[in-house]
Amino acid sequence: MKVLDNQQMRLLDRITTKEYKIPGLILMENAGMNTTVEVMKALNEDYRKKVIIICGTGNNGGDGFAVARHLYNKDVQVKVYIVGDEKSIQNDAKVNFEAIQAMRVSIGVLKDENDMIDFNLDLMKSDIVVDAIFGTGLNKPVKGIANEVIGVVNKVKRKIISVDIPSGISGDTGKVLGSAIRATKTVAYQLPKIGNLTAPAIEYNGELLICPIGIPQEAISKSQYEAKLITEKTLKDILPIRGLNSHKGNYGRALMIAGSRGMTGAAILASKAALRSGVGMLHLAIPEELNDILETQLTEVMTVPFQVPKGNAKEFTGVEDIMGSLQRSNVVALGPGLGRSKETEVIVERVLREAKCPVILDADALNVLPKMLKLLKKVKSRCILTPHPGEMAKLTGLSIPEINENRIKVAKDFSRKYGVIVVLKGASTVITDEEGHVYLNTTGNPGMATAGSGDVLTGIITALVGQKINLIGAAMAGVYIHGRSGDEAAKITGEYGMIASDMVREVPRIITEIVNKKKAFD
Known part of the structure; x- marks a missing residue:
């Protein structure tokens, strides 16, 4: 619409x-x-x-x-x-x-x-x-x-x-x-x-x-x-019906780079959301010291443990393990719970320089991005950025009130300047692309203002891109499904008691509902 x-x-x-x-x-x-x-x-x-x-x-x-x-x-x-x-x-x-x-x-x-x-x-x-x-x-x-x-x-x-x-x-x-x-x-x-x-x-x-x-x-x-409202009808044209003769390779090989000491939950939530959104294979790059925890929590995920140096970040040879997995992936997402260390800066820079597949940047990847914004123009593939207003303020130099009063313009200007898709989160999420198109999403509720909610969104979008849905379509579907999942979770827990894992639980049901309506229509 x-x-x-x-x-x-x-x-x-x-x-x-x-x-x-x-x-x-x-x-x-x-x-x-x-x-x-x-x-x-x-x-x-x-x-x-x-x-x-x-x-x-x-x-x-x-x-x-x-x-x-x-x-x-x-x-x-x-x-x-x-x-x-x-x-x-x-x-x-x-x-x-x-x-x-x-x-x-x-x-x-x-x-x-x-x-x-x-x-x-x-x-x-x-x-x-x-x-x-x-x-x-x-x-x-x-x-x-x-x-x-x-x-x-x-x-x-x-x-x-x-x-x-x-x-x-x-x-x-x-x-x-x-x-x-x-x-x-x-x-x-x-x-x-x-x-x-x-x-x-x-x-x-x-x-x-x-x-x-x-x-x-x-x-x-x-x-x-230029502007359109995202509706369930919109998603019927985006989400594919799966063929009977298919295998996991048909639905993407995704790499998630997430988590650090004290923030393993972000990696878990993003990974579970990706799995529940239908990605075929998911690799999770995680600091080696946390590998046992993640393998216990995520039985369907293949981990890529990497060593983090205790001293100089120049000794960060573990980044090569991540890059090796990157070459075999058709989408990479980085940032949830990754931390704001020098190692994170190295990872983000290497991914932006070397990735040939779509890149999704969230959370701590966005927090270190202001130091290397020019690299966005040199990425070999396309990027999706998923900032909340605070992260957008760091990327643009604007204040949070300035962003909230001009959400569409701020997102459009950034998309055009750097050639990326922007998912500016918040009440009525704004999605913009390099050509100046604008998409608005109104699903969701205040109960989603809880830790881990953004990690769930990153996981959903990652899975959809991995399934070879075009990037703007994946962003649109991702925010809609994310919001609807929050709306359904709120019916059970109420807005006050909702946590991010409640949304993950609802994701497959929302996708199934939309796809089944598509089947009936077709």
């Missing part, structure tokens, strides 16, 4: 009205009808309940006026409040505004603090609030009476349904522009906007529902948008 920014949505609207001759008023009518359906669900079809609809003076407000008209026709108790000067309402929004005037829908106007008394009283008597103040086009901080209205609405603790996007959220970035409505449900029209899917906006959406409004699918399919 494509994801739009403000400019792209305006362009698609213009194409719909100019090339396909569909008036904007029809799109607004469809938007109003779909939102009305959701309001009636929230009311449980109880017509005695009261709905307050707060409208701005633009097209978002026009959608709100259309909702008011439909609810009024159903004998629902409706009151509309306009934030701003009603004289500035124009075009399609004006048509719907004049319609509710003619129907004698109760209308109030909010221009200053003196108008807030009746509004506050009505809010306290209401059951549902419809937020149609600002749409995706908002590009400056909310101030004045609108800011006061948003603050009051958030305090009354009513069910709030936002039209297209919660008012106060940037449709381009998901940034809160001063203040924003905290919706119970957001009804996004036709396609999700970037602001619907990225942090911190996802804290404000509530339940996100995508509703069609009549924009032709042909217009959407012709449009060349």
Whole structure:
């Protein structure tokens, strides 16, 4: 599913009205009808309940006026409040505004603090609030009476349904522009906007529902948008159905370089996740002193023990054992629990210089990478980097707040500069590639903010690349499966008690579910 920014949505609207001759008023009518359906669900079809609809003076407000008209026709108790000067309402929004005037829908106007008394009283008597103040086009901080209205609405603790996007959220970035409505449900029209899917906006959406409004699918399919939402349907085109006449060699020979004293768990979790994601053979390079522990914990993994010098890192001859295994692998992942030693730096540098297979860099590999960033441009194969915002800060020199406020741009710029795929982890993980494509994932939950969660993701992506799935497809499938596994684990343990191994347990079931649906469809 494509994801739009403000400019792209305006362009698609213009194409719909100019090339396909569909008036904007029809799109607004469809938007109003779909939102009305959701309001009636929230009311449980109880017509005695009261709905307050707060409208701005633009097209978002026009959608709100259309909702008011439909609810009024159903004998629902409706009151509309306009934030701003009603004289500035124009075009399609004006048509719907004049319609509710003619129907004698109760209308109030909010221009200053003196108008807030009746509004506050009505809010306290209401059951549902419809937020149609600002749409995706908002590009400056909310101030004045609108800011006061948003603050009051958030305090009354009513069910709030936002039209297209919660008012106060940037449709381009998901940034809160001063203040924003905290919706119970957001009804996004036709396609999700970037602001619907990225942090911190996802804290404000509530339940996100995508509703069609009549924009032709042909217009959407012709449009060349860079951003897409990863869905289960996306994965059906990525995950292959296994042939009956197959063997372990068909599903990849992966090398994982992970673990160190005190951090064997990272290597174990990444390895188990890779095995549960279907890799054919997995070799794990591990310091020799930890080999017995790993062989006990990972009976299906072949270990590659290497010696770590106690003194000068120049004596690190064990790296040759790793390189020997690398030459026989079709994917290598390094970093989980590897430590930030000089030996780690040697391993990362040698892998980047010598690997002819895809390279996945995570955790401690990313922590030492800033010292050798230029090597990314010289790698013989392609790389996937899986940083969280803190690791991305070290790679870019930006602060964590700067990254979190511009997640898509930061990831895109890094991908293009260094020719790599970036998986920027966090709430709504962002995936970008060298060509500027953007993919957003919304599976997952706060319970996944636990030690080892990133190691599980690395293992899943490694296994998928090993099975010869193209790198961007493996990254997309990996983050989706990882998030879904966390969602399923949370149903059993709750978010508070979830640990990373709970996610590993769910991985094969999620993959099986997706592949079985693919079989049924085919």
